[in-house]
Amino acid sequence: MTSNPDSSVPNITHRPRRLRRTPALRRMVKETNLSVNDLIYPLFVMEGEGKKVEITSMPGCYRYTPDLLLEEIAAVAELGINAIALFPVISESKKDDTGSESYNPEGLVQQTVQAIKQAVPQIVVITDVALDPFTTHGHDGLIDENGTILNDPTVEVLVKMALSQAESGADMVAPSDMMDGRIGAIRKALDAEGYINVGILAYSAKYASAYYGPFRDALDSAPKFGDKKTYQMDAGNAREAIKETFLDIAEGADIVMVKPALAYLDIIHQIRSETNLPVAAYNVSGEYAMIKAAAQQGWIDEKQVMLETLLSIKRAGADLILTYFAKEVAMILG
Numbered sequence: 001m002t003s004n005p006d007s008s009v010p011n012i013t014h015r016p017r018r019l020r021r022t023p024a025l026r027r028m029v030k031e032t033n034l035s036v037n038d039l040i041y042p043l044f045v046m047e048g049e050g051k052k053v054e055i056t057s058m059p060g061c062y063r064y065t066p067d068l069l070l071e072e073i074a075a076v077a078e079l080g081i082n083a084i085a086l087f088p089v090i091s092e093s094k095k096d097d098t099g100s101e102s103y104n105p106e107g108l109v110q111q112t113v114q115a116i117k118q119a120v121p122q123i124v125v126i127t128d129v130a131l132d133p134f135t136t137h138g139h140d141g142l143i144d145e146n147g148t149i150l151n152d153p154t155v156e157v158l159v160k161m162a163l164s165q166a167e168s169g170a171d172m173v174a175p176s177d178m179m180d181g182r183i184g185a186i187r188k189a190l191d192a193e194g195y196i197n198v199g200i201l202a203y204s205a206k207y208a209s210a211y212y213g214p215f216r217d218a219l220d221s222a223p224k225f226g227d228k229k230t231y232q233m234d235a236g237n238a239r240e241a242i243k244e245t246f247l248d249i250a251e252g253a254d255i256v257m258v259k260p261a262l263a264y265l266d267i268i269h270q271i272r273s274e275t276n277l278p279v280a281a282y283n284v285s286g287e288y289a290m291i292k293a294a295a296q297q298g299w300i301d302e303k304q305v306m307l308e309t310l311l312s313i314k315r316a317g318a319d320l321i322l323t324y325f326a327k328e329v330a331m332i333l334g
């Protein structure tokens, strides 16, 4: 046994490449895996029958009438998806300044939730609690004559909305509005009305992001004046995300969420390390649209980029991912 006389051959003890040599070895040491259990599928419902309309800026996503939505939900449940997040497209004639349609017991969301829970009872139905699909001005809150978004009066409406969704059979309500104090107010009202098992998925760190554009196209819900910067967070802030998240946890959130995901992976990571609750992340419409658009141009491999993107959100610390890719991923993983 003589050592190699050729000094140009390095004497290496640690060779990380040993564990990358075969697919089986690579699978054994893979630290993060994407599972269908991680996925929550956002879906859009509109009034009517027998129709599905593709959203131009979100190829592969549709606004469904309730009958076709039920078929889609049955299909994705079959693929192993556990949960859907429901967003309504409200016709202009039903919108008003205060979003009163949002708590109509016979409203589109309420009726759709009832139908889903009858047809596909095992799927977890998460309803959106926010006024923007229901207000003529497109903001997530009530406004005064100067266009200022009023916090506490808005929370009162959000409570009515959450209660009517719980009454319809929603498993979880998901306030996406960013008013202060709404998690506590909703928790208290749900408990008082006996809905102790209806959970709250709190959009805790939701940023005022330009990545929501395609979603606002889908819902026709772009704000008619101003922007959402007095309630959604500034992209420069990380410590504030922790503060917002701790407040929601103290107020009774069951799951906390960061939104958007990709430009905020550091926030997901910090929240994961500072809390014990499940952490969700919303891979939003603009993030979806960027991948779809580049893939349509033939510039990226859609499947690989999609899987790598979702894995990065998981690796950053998200336990759950709301993503428009959910169905495609479930088909690949299943």
Ligand SMILES: NCc1[nH]cc(CCC(=O)O)c1CC(=O)O
Pocket (backbone or CB within 6 Å): 128, 130, 131, 132, 140, 176, 177, 211, 212, 213, 214, 215, 216, 228, 283, 284, 285, 286
């Ligand atoms: N309550 C509004 C809401 N709920 C979910 C999204 C965006 C989701 C996406 O872009 O995929 C938005 C948009 C907004 O805040 O203007």
Ligand SMILES: [Mg+2]
Pocket (backbone or CB within 6 Å): 178, 179, 180, 181, 204, 244, 247, 248
């Ligand atoms: Mg808050």
